[in-house]
Amino acid sequence: MKILVVIPAYNESENxxxxxxxxxxxxxxxxxxxxxxxxEDETSSVARSLDCRVIDLPYNIGIGGSVQTGIIYAxxxxxxxxxxxxxxxxxxxxxxxxxLAPVSEGADIVIGSRFLGGNRYTSSIIRKMGITIFARxxxxxxxxxxxxxxxxxxxxxxxxxxxxxDYYPEDYPEVEALILAHKNNLIIREVPAAMRQRIKGKxxxxxxxxxxxxxxxxxxVFVDILKx
Amino acid sequence: xxxxxxxxxxxxxxxxLFVIELIRRGAFKEKxxxxxxxxxxxxxxxxxxxxxxxxxxxxxxxFYPPSFLFLLGFGFLLLITLHFSIVISNLSEKNKKLTQELxxxxxxxDRIKKAGKF
Numbered sequence: 001m002k003i004l005v006v007i008p009a010y011n012e013s014e015n016x017x018x019x020x021x022x023x024x025x026x027x028x029x030x031x032x033x034x035x036x037x038x039x040e041d042e043t044s045s046v047a048r049s050l051d052c053r054v055i056d057l058p059y060n061i062g063i064g065g066s067v068q069t070g071i072i073y074a075x076x077x078x079x080x081x082x083x084x085x086x087x088x089x090x091x092x093x094x095x096x097x098x099x100l101a102p103v104s105e106g107a108d109i110v111i112g113s114r115f116l117g118g119n120r121y122t123s124s125i126i127r128k129m130g131i132t133i134f135a136r137x138x139x140x141x142x143x144x145x146x147x148x149x150x151x152x153x154x155x156x157x158x159x160x161x162x163x164x165x166d167y168y169p170e171d172y173p174e175v176e177a178l179i180l181a182h183k184n185n186l187i188i189r190e191v192p193a194a195m196r197q198r199i200k201g202k203x204x205x206x207x208x209x210x211x212x213x214x215x216x217x218x219x220x221v222f223v224d225i226l227k228x
Numbered sequence: 229x230x231x232x233x234x235x236x237x238x239x240x241x242x243x244x245l246f247v248i249e250l251i252r253r254g255a256f257k258e259k260x261x262x263x264x265x266x267x268x269x270x271x272x273x274x275x276x277x278x279x280x281x282x283x284x285x286x287x288x289x290x291f292y293p294p295s296f297l298f299l300l301g302f303g304f305l306l307l308i309t310l311h312f313s314i315v316i317s318n319l320s321e322k323n324k325k326l327t328q329e330l331x332x333x334x335x336x337x338d339r340i341k342k343a344g345k346f
Contacts, residue, residue, distance in 0.1 A: 035331075054338075055331040061324050069328045076332070170324075 001104065003030035004079040005096070006070030008063050009087030013042040019089050020050045026093035030083065033073060035066040063152075064173035071156070071164045082156040091153045095193045099155040108160045108186035109178070111146070112153035117192030126207055130214045134175050137221065142182045146190055150174050153193055159186055175217050179224045232294050236275040244268035263311060267304035271297065 005023060009016055016034065023032050032052040036043050038060035047054045055069060067084055074082045081103055085091050091112075099110040115135075131150055138149040152174055156164065163184055169176035181188055247264045250256060274281045274297055285296035 053335065055335045057327055057331045059327065061327050065324050065328060069331055072328060073332060073335070 001081060002079045003081045003083060003100070004070065004074045004077070005030045005032045005083045005085050006067060006074070007032060007034045007085050007087045008037060008066040008070070009034055009039065009043050009047065010037040010060065010063075010066075011039045011041045011043060012087040013039070013046045015089040016043060016046055016087055017050055019085070019087055020052050022089075022093040023085070024051070027096045030096070031079070033070055034087065035070050037061060037063070037066040062170050064168050064170040067173065068164060068168035071161055071168065074161055075165050079161075080158060082161055084152055084154045084156070086152050090196050092194055092196060095153070095195075096155075098191050098193055099153065102189040102191060103155050103157045106187060107189040108157045109181050109188045110155040111148060111151050111178075111188070111190045112193030112195075113148035113151060113190045114193070114195050115147040116190060124207065124210070126210045130210055133214065134217065137218075138175060138178055141179060141221070141225070142188060144188065146178070146188070148190065149178055151193075153195065159184075169220065172213055172217050172220075176220050176224055179221060183224075233275060233278060236294065236297055237272070240268060240271035240275050244272050260311075260315075263304070263308050267301070267308070270304075271301060274300070 005027065007016075007019060012019075020032060020034075023030070034047040034050075034052060034054045036047055036054060036056045038057050044054070044056050055073065057066065057069065070084075071082055073079075081100065083096055083099065085093075085096070095112060099112045102110045131148065134149045135147050139146045150172075154174075160181060163180065163186065164177065167180070169180070178188060244265075247261065247268050251258070251261045251265075274284070278293075281296065282293045285293035288296065290296045290299075
């Protein structure tokens with residue numbers, strides 16, 4: 001099984017080399033691909049100095065477009081599985097095996113959940129609220145219990161790769177991607193996965209943006225349900 | 229002739245001439261000019277042909293015919309902006325595809341160069 005670890009990175013020059021170190025040490029069986037999403041800082045040159053594949057996008061197209069670039073790359077280079085792994089250092093390379101296991105058992109999308117299996121994850125109240133709301137709504141829509149639908153720590157099997165190379169949602173893609181997957185009868189699984197709290201740099205999600213995020217994604221979910 | 233009619237003839241004539249001039253200069257593609265052209269022609273005809281306007285306005289229950297003209301203008305603007313939203317969405321999707329392709333191709337060239345095949 002050829003595995004591609006897709007690492008979307010926007011202004012992550014401080015974190016990106018730690019992320020690649022982590023992957024080289026604890027997940028050497030996969031190929032790492034950094035998608036530099038038009039960063040304004042040194043992300044591009046730092047990424048290029050590391051021993052991994054790098055795609056530089058000419059301007060910022062957003063997380064959805066970045067991940068999709070990685071997915072298209074996976075198809076062209078004949079990878080079987082895509083692992084989405086954040087460039088900010090919050091995901092842990094040692095946990096990748098956990099989300100890969102269900103893929104070899106036939107799952108198409110595997111989400112690493114911060115809330116399963118007694119994992120502790122502290123976050124602001126607003127964010128937690130949003131995460132819970134989405135988990136409830138998505139559980140209802142998909143007809144199965146989901147706990148961490150906004151998690152960006154995922155593995156995509158061949159079917160998911162084919163589906164998402166055609167269309168992948170743009171701004172806040174995690175939740176919407178699941179609806180799309182559900183509509184196309186893909187098998188979604190969730191497994192417990194530990195995550196780190198952010199070490200360096202600032203998260204792109206501020207309280208005000210959290211609210212915007214919620215409204216926007218709810219709207220997108222609604223639109224996706226309406227779409228045929 | 230009422231002042232309001234003179235005014236609407238002048239305004240719609242100006243819009244019509246302006247649209248024609250822009251098409252002539254090739255400022256926009258015919259596809260996008262079509263709605264503008266239609267809007268300005270309809271407004272111009274209804275401004276000049278007062279009896280047709282009165283007839284149509286009354287049919288739709290307008291007591292003051294020139295307000296029907298405003299409604300038409302508003303309707304056309306709505307259509308045109310809606311058309312723009314669709315066009316912009318299309319363009320940004322195409323733009324994203326191009327950007328992704330550019331990134332992918334650059335990565336491939338980098339790899340070929342590194343392998344010394346270039």
